[in-house]
Amino acid sequence: MMRILRSLPRTHKLLLLPVATMVTVLGAHKILTAVEDARHDRADQDTVLVPLDADAKPGVPSLALDRAPVTEAIQLASRARDATREPVPVSQLSASEIVDVSALAGQDEADAARAPRLDEGARHLAVVIGTVASGMLAGNERLVADATSYEDISEDELALFDDGPIALEEEIDADEPYVPEWRAYTVASGDTFAIMAQEHLGMGYSEVMALLEAMPESELLTQWRVGDHFEYQLDEQGELLALRLMKNAREGYLVERGDDGVEVADIERAGEATQRLYAGTVSGSFARSAQATGLTSAEVAELSHVLEKKLDFRRDTRRGDRFQVLVESDLIDGEHLDPRVLAVSYAGARMDLTLVRNAEDNRFYTPDGESLDPAFDRYPFAGHYRMSSPFNPRRHHPVTGRISPHKGTDFAMPSGTPVNAPADGRVERVGNHPAAGRYIVVRHDNGYKTRYLHLSRPLVSRGDRVTRGERIALSGNTGRSTGPHLHYEVLVNNRQVDAMKVELPESQGLSGEALAAFQRQAEPMLAALESGETGTVVARTEAEADAPDDES
Template sequence: MIGCIAIFFGLNTSENAKPEPQQALEDAPLVPVVDGGAAAEPANLLTPEPEAPKAQPWNEQVVRNGDNLSLIFKRAGFDTQDVHRVVTESPDGSGLARIYPGQTIAFLGNESGELAAVRHVKSELETISYTLSANGYGSEVITRTPVTRQSNATGIITSSLFLAGQEAGLSHTTIMDMANIFGGVIDFVGDPRKGDTMHLLFEELYLDGNKFDDGEIIAASYANQGKTFTAYRYTDSAGKTGYFNTDGVSMRKAFLLAPVDFTRISSNFNPRRIHPIYKTARPHRGTDYAASTGTPVYAAGDGRVIKAGYNRANGNYVFIQHGEQFVTKYLHLHKRKVKQGARVSQSQVIGTVGSTGAATGPHLHYEFLMNGVHRNPRTIHKKLPKAKSLAASEMPRFRQAISEISEQLAALQQDTDNRLAMTESSEDKG
């Protein structure tokens, strides 16, 4: 027998609201009648829709120093078999073998605890997603492109290039990029003077409305002691990109004038100087750049490392051969970043400033030899080979490419000149 529950329907006593008999019959809910006419309560007049299963949360793991995939998967609750499947079954699985500290690897499990997806965030611009399907793990590379915006900055040297760049709102990277562009014509350690001016047109990269990174320097000028150096970024018809002055001469010279970041020179080239440790007259056949331990040291030019080692006098040292005529030497390094026989390119980091060997404090001792003879690194550039120029056939294309940019740069320079003139006028009146 089917059990029944009595249901009482309230009656509306209002005559106006009393329905017609036929209408009442049609509108009345159909209730099964059992056991002599008692109405059985329906199990559920309005059956609620089943709740959707709750989405499983992503388990994010940040790659740590010394991590490997097995350790990361284990922290997320998965085993080496899961590692093997993701790496071998997905087309981009080999990319998981190249992980770096700071990157994020996120894991998504399904209701049965099986690994459903892996998300490898390589950077803000690139993510690789691995997803389980009936055919195993597949992969998808998701890339984002930042928006490029052009900006400009003007700086006036009051104490150092670096401080002037910071006051102009430039990042460390952009300041160093500018120094590298002019590194063959300006020694930013010894040349800058109070009142020098710099102007830059450069790119900034934005992601979701926020600055993401620095872009390329489009054009720059630096006025030093009455002489202005100008550089434009240009990609020639062969696809090669470089910086050139207004006449199409490459800004990339054979050697940098200074192989370190902007620091102070503590001791110049001096063939008669008294050695600070041995207290004897020993020629100082180079330049000392005082800087904090760990400051990057750059290769002054392209070449091959002919010696890299340690001795009591030089400490950690690196010698580089540049062609047949030139050799540069870097002494008292804290660490060497290259080995003997290695090929190096200009501005490549070959070591860091230190105080190893016969040194009284952290500094780089830098020597420049031409045909086996020590030369003053700060003046030898005047005798070095001239920089390459764009071919005559390339010049019309170059001039057209820099036409608008040169006008923008000139407008920045003019604005600075006007402001300086106004400042000087106000000072004179005061």
């Protein structure tokens, strides 16, 4: 033992037995406390955790001061803590706690004063956790006498706690206003709106029927398909606030529920205008070649309608001709909607053509401002001829005497009088009819049609391209007719109108400020056609596959 004592630092020698005694007395408890002279309020209490033995029992030791073993242990712990601050004279150690201190007799008081102190870890091992607050000090009358409170609590503050402690998070949640969220519902097999509305939207059967009656297109709710979806909002009671139904990416309906029932409003979403550029080579029919570039059927149809005003696809197109098309559409949720042809260029063996849409009137012009819709003449002939029978929906038939609508205008003229095309177009039909005699139908570039009946001789064939003022037939007296004349009809949207009163397009060429504005607008479109690049999305492909020649 003496060898062990000599090998230890001086302070450890002084503390060996007191610490061992403290651990022996208190080691069976989970949490122990020692007082750093708490009666005099001179220091904060330090807390450590002491490992327990396997057979340790739970609970906090009783620290009543009238129990000798615990009191003795506290005193020993206090003295151990003092030893961490300054050496404890040997004379103050009880004889029962020292085995042999003869080795220490030779130390003078100066050496003892310079004895090293415990490091922080050793000090904490000697200090057992601080006081258990007022419970262990209940016997100290001076502390009880000194106890006081410095908080001035009003009646209003006390009233706040009449129902118990306040849970702050719950109080904040209660004060926040309810904000409904949009939820999505996806239609599953067997779903019906009537049942779904009662189970998920808090609606009664009568309310469901009223909603279906208020909907402009009730089939959106009654003719469900698996996978369809819609969005809805509920109030705090779980009842319907609003319902959002989309027919497509752009259009839909918003249903809002109020005290007076439901209100339905239209929804129309605006997309982002996006340009795409397509390039291709004619190989076979123009329509198939255009579709091979990636253009949709609707875009190909619009492109063909634009070009056919100047280009005869059957006669003017050749294999190897090249074309470029600039298309604009509205991009909504990744889908291109409402495509519009902005510009087109065609470089062919028989014709070179460049056209640009004018935003002011939605018509196409050449870069020089020349219109595709030339002027339309009122009369399909030169000279002056008497009108023998005007347009009259309630005309009496000259033979039967019954009301027989006359949907054209008759001009009395000698057989063989030249008949001219009033505007550019293409011959759509040439035929012979028992009542109409020999006749011609021409479809013009502005969308109008004209018909010529009772002719003596057609001068064009089906599919021919005709220009304004070109001779197309000779008048006659064929079919069911009372004399030589020309029966002339103008059709708008395939409906006969009075050719002498209908509004006809005049020369649409641009000039002055209108031409300058158009050319400024056309500049970036022409640059895109020339460079093959747009400011947004470029879709450029070539139609290389061979296809048999046929009509578009």
